[in-house]
Amino acid sequence: MPVEVIMPKVDMDMAKGKIVTWYASEGDFVTKGAPLFDIETDKAAMEIEAPDSGILHHPAPEGTDVPIGKPVAWLYAEGEAVGAPPASYGAEPAAASPAPAPVSEPEPARAEAVAPAPRGDVALSDKQRATPRARALAREAGLDLDGIPGTGPRGRVQAEDVQALLDRAPAFAAPVAFSAETGPLSVTRTKGGTGTPVVLIHGFASDATSWAPLEAQLKHRPIIRIELPGHGKSPKLRIANFAALVKDVRRAFDDLNLEQVHLVGHSLGGALALAIADTRERSIASLTLIAPAGLGPEVNGDALSGICRANRPESLGPWLRRLVADETIITDSYVRLAMAGRADPNLRAAQSALAEVLFPDGVQAFDLRAALERIAVPTRILWGKQDDIIPWHHALRAPGRAALHLFGGVGHMPQIECADEVGQLIKAYI
Amino acid sequence: MADTLVETNAPYAIRTYSPEQLKDALRKMFLIRKFEEGAEDSYMRGLIHGTMHLSIGQEASAVGSCMSLTDADKITSTHRGHGHCVAKNADLGKMFAEFFGKETGYCKGRGGSMHIADPSKGNLGANGIVGGGLPIAVGAALSAKRLGTGAVTICFFGDGANNEGAFHESLNMAAVWKLPVVFVCENNKYGMSTSTARSTAVKNIAERAAAYSMPGVTVDGNDFSAVTEAVDAAVARARAGEGPSLVENLTYRWRGHSKSDRNRYRTKEEISEWMERDPIVAMSNLLVAHKILSEAEVAGLEEQATQVIKDAIEFAAASPDPRIEDATRDVYTEGAAA
Amino acid sequence: MNAMTKTELRELSYAEAIREAMDIALASDERVVLMGEDIGVYGGAFQVTGDLVEKYGTDRVMDTPISELGGAGVAVGAALTGLKPIFEFQFSDFAALAMEQIVNQAAKVRYMLGGSVSVPLVMRFPAGSGTGAAAQHSQSIEAWLGHVPGLKVLQPSTPEDAKGMLLAALEDPDPVMIFEHKILYKMKGHVPEGYYTTPIGKAAIRRPGKDLTIVATSMMVHKAMAAAETLAAEGIDAEVIDLRTVRPMDRETVLASVRKTGRLVCVYEGVKTLGVGAEVSAMVAESDAFDFLDAPIVRLGGAECPIPYNPELEKAVVPQVPDILDAARNLAKGRI
Missing domain, CATH: 3.40.50.920 (Rossmann fold)
Structure with missing residues (x-):
């Protein structure tokens, strides 16, 4: 018999609780006592631990209100037949105990990630606020407002937010529209383009919008952007280690169900791209690693934690300027915009937690040199010689098969600092 | 003026007006009667969309009051104004067309029963607001005086209006400025359902003239000659620059206030008593008695009026409706935008 | 700005500018009459008509009784029949007494009569707060009248416009309501000499x-x-x-x-x-x-x-x- 995971009563007059975040997904093995999910009541938010060890099935979708004592998931033993998911959570006692029956395709129960939002704003939280002018600008530029952080009241996107994005990508002549896809991680893809798609994985503390300058160069191809857990619009999952992160990102990659892709990753995203290429080599037409992590122990831990800690433009700006060689390209409005994208304290907390796991004590806790040795796909490494986050000489550890392109006067963000050249190089590949 | 056959004891109208004028007056009274009956009939046939206020029984007041007016003289009228229009020489076809809401109507279908006007004949229009025409009449008289046109304005109003502030303000100003205006109160005893006895502190509305230092007389409004005599005197006084007068024509509307009236405030006896005093019968008898018309000629006039109304209704029915896209035309002069 | 242009810029108060407009209108058009309470020898409650009665006499600058409804109606009737009255309300608040004539008559007559008449009437309304006159002498009711098709509603804010808009209103064949802020009456500003109009409907x-x-x-x-x-x-x-x-x-x-x-x-x-x-x-x-x-x-x-x-x-x-x-x-x- 599966073990019921119930909505616990955590305070006196609590009648129900809301599932905010799951730390494990359908089919994951969870260990008794490990944090399993967060709940929110009228009074408090609380982390709930797994009541037993087992394989998680049928977790209640995030955002669901469940009465106390009612099951929110079931933990099955290895090999145990999995019952059907309940019709609803907590409403009918009959539905609370699914009859064990073989199920061929367990569906991920999580329909969409709902970030914890102040009460009263819940209904609006999934709707992007934007002024008419911002909407019109975005419409004209072919931009999806969803990708644009707003600096206005209550996160409203205003014209200058859209403009800043356009300014930041001067080559962004015929910009690209993204549409949200459902899935455990936030994945967006262009509507146009033909041929082998390009999959982009951003770096730590960044998000999919950082690819904007490159997108214009690549727009003849379908472009797919994966956002890391705890970044952009992806759910803020608890990540145990680099392998767990790879697992999440790879699942998102697998869900794309593509035969062949050109895979591009930046920094931490480069390490992830490499890890995916290592295990999904047949799907990878080419691999482009921009200032990738995973090739050496050094990393600028101060900058990473500084960025995670910053909760206002004044404290974020200096760290952002460390990312680039020419500080003048990090304008005040760029910083404001970046801060707006990081306004959610839960997002910053999630990233801090991730940094703790991946870069403890300012050291890269994962090593992908072996993977780089193993893979046979065409690979090129791009690096700025003024990179102050990860030293470019890590690139020298790559095998001779991999091409190496070094840019003088460029820091950790070649895809922004010299987007044209980066775009040309990638294009030459694909 | 009548000539050799003057009967010195004859009523004022007979002494004062030619047979042709008197015959024409009776013709107009018949036209009013037939217009109202035609309107009522059209309403009952579902041809007319709004309500109406019929003046059947008040024809002597309308026609008699306007006897000495020319087209240069003005009138302002009331919601019960069809008779005033006819008395002021309106075209019956255009009146009916307006009644039917047609583009060929006096107001191109925009005004309806309560706003029929013919500025070219000096008729400044009926009015849907009780007392609404009173200050306007004073204004018209002010224009006449300032511009020296010599025109006189007759201001028709009902007994109900005499309790409106506009009545008092208007009479006062007309008197203060000695304006050429004659206030003709058609007292048909009821403001909708409320009798003058219940609504008005003075017995005769004409008594209120004293408050504004102007002559006030009360006459039998169903007696054509009596009406003519009183109003003519007031018009002459106005034309002579001696200022306004108030004439009260006591009359009666045979029909209810409007089509919604269930006649709960007056008795059948009262109505039939007034119907016995039909102003048209009285006028016919007067003209026959003074050998101005024969009985057959009277009948001929009535028949003629019936035919005019029939033609007018046909004209109206066959006329085009206004175009919907023109609904906002004529709010401002020459389509000035709003 | 040099000295020469400075001397060209004649200044008048807002009230003087309105008076000058009325003076021009009275002098150039026999049909123009001023009507209102205490606008004659008193010169108007805010001294806008000033001494015009001395120049044009009581037939052209007419003190009305305190009869807003009747007075407004007389102005409507006069406008319908050949005069061009400029009717002054002592305070715009008193328009409430005359709404019948403004809204039911002046605004609608042209339409009700199928366009066969027009009402070339100008009404002036001293409006607004700031004079310590409290609730019944301080309102700004332009929106009431602005809601009525058939009326035009103006709010000049400068002496130059006060004159130009009044003269434009007199050229207009339809009833024009002008709201004049009482605090502005004493405000001075450049006012061109002679006849000119400020367009109605143009910000x-x-x-x-x-x-x-x-x-x-x-x-x-x-x-x-x-x-x-x-x-x-x-x-x-x-x-x-x-x-x-x-x-x-x-x-x-x-x-x-x-x-x-x-x-x-x-x-x-x-x-x-x-x-x-x-x-x-x-x-x-x-x-x-x-x-x-x-x-x-x-x-x-x-x-x-x-x-x-x-x-x-x-x-x-x-x-x-x-x-x-x-x-x-x-x-x-x-x-x-």
């Missing part, structure tokens, strides 16, 4: 700017201008539009400005709810200029109460310069 851009649009009426134009100067020193470049005509409203000028600035503040003294600013806002929201809005529209209008007597309260219930500053700053800085 004036009093100060061009790029960051936000302030649409103001009457007295509020001056407050908006004062605020705009302060804002300019702070780097906020406000465009101030003097609406001048409430009906018909100048759509194009307002929409073009909002398309440019993306931000709109409406400032008007009448009660905020269902007032002039509501119409301006709706006009923008319903138009293509909507797509240019980069912040919510802000309305600053009179409080939801009668005008109180106490001077501090009186100030508090109508928009003041600091209110405009707050709104503009919040708007410009994306705080609203």
Whole structure:
């Protein structure tokens, strides 16, 4: 018999609780006592631990209100037949105990990630606020407002937010529209383009919008952007280690169900791209690693934690300027915009937690040199010689098969600092 | 003026007006009667969309009051104004067309029963607001005086209006400025359902003239000659620059206030008593008695009026409706935008 | 500005400018008559007609009895029959006594009669608060009349416009209602000599700017201008539009400005709810200029109460310069 995971009563007059975040997904093995999910009541938010060890099935979708004592998931033993998911959570006692029956395709129960939002704003939280002018600008530029952080009241996107994005990508002549896809991680893809798609994985503390300058160069191809857990619009999952992160990102990659892709990753995203290429080599037409992590122990831990800690433009700006060689390209409005994208304290907390796991004590806790040795796909490494986050000489550890392109006067963000050249190089590949 | 056959004891109208004028007056009274009956009939046939206020029984007041007016003289009228229009020489076809809401109507279908006007004949229009025409009449008289046109304005109003502030303000100003205006109160005893006895502190509305230092007389409004005599005197006084007068024509509307009236405030006896005093019968008898018309000629006039109304209704029915896209035309002069 | 042009710029008060317009009209058109309470030897409650009675006599500058309804109606009737009356209400508040004639008669006669007549009538309404005259002598009721098709409703804010708009109103064949703010009567400004008209239905851009649009009426134009100067020193470049005509409203000028600035503040003294600013806002929201809005529209209008007597309260219930500053700053800085 599966073990019921119930909505616990955590305070006196609590009648129900809301599932905010799951730390494990359908089919994951969870260990008794490990944090399993967060709940929110009228009074408090609380982390709930797994009541037993087992394989998680049928977790209640995030955002669901469940009465106390009612099951929110079931933990099955290895090999145990999995019952059907309940019709609803907590409403009918009959539905609370699914009859064990073989199920061929367990569906991920999580329909969409709902970030914890102040009460009263819940209904609006999934709707992007934007002024008419911002909407019109975005419409004209072919931009999806969803990708644009707003600096206005209550996160409203205003014209200058859209403009800043356009300014930041001067080559962004015929910009690209993204549409949200459902899935455990936030994945967006262009509507146009033909041929082998390009999959982009951003770096730590960044998000999919950082690819904007490159997108214009690549727009003849379908472009797919994966956002890391705890970044952009992806759910803020608890990540145990680099392998767990790879697992999440790879699942998102697998869900794309593509035969062949050109895979591009930046920094931490480069390490992830490499890890995916290592295990999904047949799907990878080419691999482009921009200032990738995973090739050496050094990393600028101060900058990473500084960025995670910053909760206002004044404290974020200096760290952002460390990312680039020419500080003048990090304008005040760029910083404001970046801060707006990081306004959610839960997002910053999630990233801090991730940094703790991946870069403890300012050291890269994962090593992908072996993977780089193993893979046979065409690979090129791009690096700025003024990179102050990860030293470019890590690139020298790559095998001779991999091409190496070094840019003088460029820091950790070649895809922004010299987007044209980066775009040309990638294009030459694909 | 009548000539050799003057009967010195004859009523004022007979002494004062030619047979042709008197015959024409009776013709107009018949036209009013037939217009109202035609309107009522059209309403009952579902041809007319709004309500109406019929003046059947008040024809002597309308026609008699306007006897000495020319087209240069003005009138302002009331919601019960069809008779005033006819008395002021309106075209019956255009009146009916307006009644039917047609583009060929006096107001191109925009005004309806309560706003029929013919500025070219000096008729400044009926009015849907009780007392609404009173200050306007004073204004018209002010224009006449300032511009020296010599025109006189007759201001028709009902007994109900005499309790409106506009009545008092208007009479006062007309008197203060000695304006050429004659206030003709058609007292048909009821403001909708409320009798003058219940609504008005003075017995005769004409008594209120004293408050504004102007002559006030009360006459039998169903007696054509009596009406003519009183109003003519007031018009002459106005034309002579001696200022306004108030004439009260006591009359009666045979029909209810409007089509919604269930006649709960007056008795059948009262109505039939007034119907016995039909102003048209009285006028016919007067003209026959003074050998101005024969009985057959009277009948001929009535028949003629019936035919005019029939033609007018046909004209109206066959006329085009206004175009919907023109609904906002004529709010401002020459389509000035709003 | 050199000395020569300075001498050319003759200054008059707002009241003098109106009087000059009436003087020109009386002198040039026999049909023009002035009507109103105490506008003769008294010179008008605010000395707008002044000594015109001495020049034109009591037949042309007519004291009416205290009969707003009757007097307004006489003016309507006179306008219908060949005169061009300029009817002065002693206070705009007293228009309530005459609404029947203004709304049911003057505004509608032309339409009701199928266009066969017109009512070339001008009515003048001393309006607004700031005189300590309390609730029945301080209102701004332009929106009441602005709601009536058939009327034109003006709110000149400068002496030059006060004269030009009155002369334009006299040229207009339809009834024109002019709201004159009492506080403005003594305000001086350049007024051209002789005959000229200021177009009805055309707003004036009093100060061009790029960051936000302030649409103001009457007295509020001056407050908006004062605020705009302060804002300019702070780097906020406000465009101030003097609406001048409430009906018909100048759509194009307002929409073009909002398309440019993306931000709109409406400032008007009448009660905020269902007032002039509501119409301006709706006009923008319903138009293509909507797509240019980069912040919510802000309305600053009179409080939801009668005008109180106490001077501090009186100030508090109508928009003041600091209110405009707050709104503009919040708007410009994306705080609203």
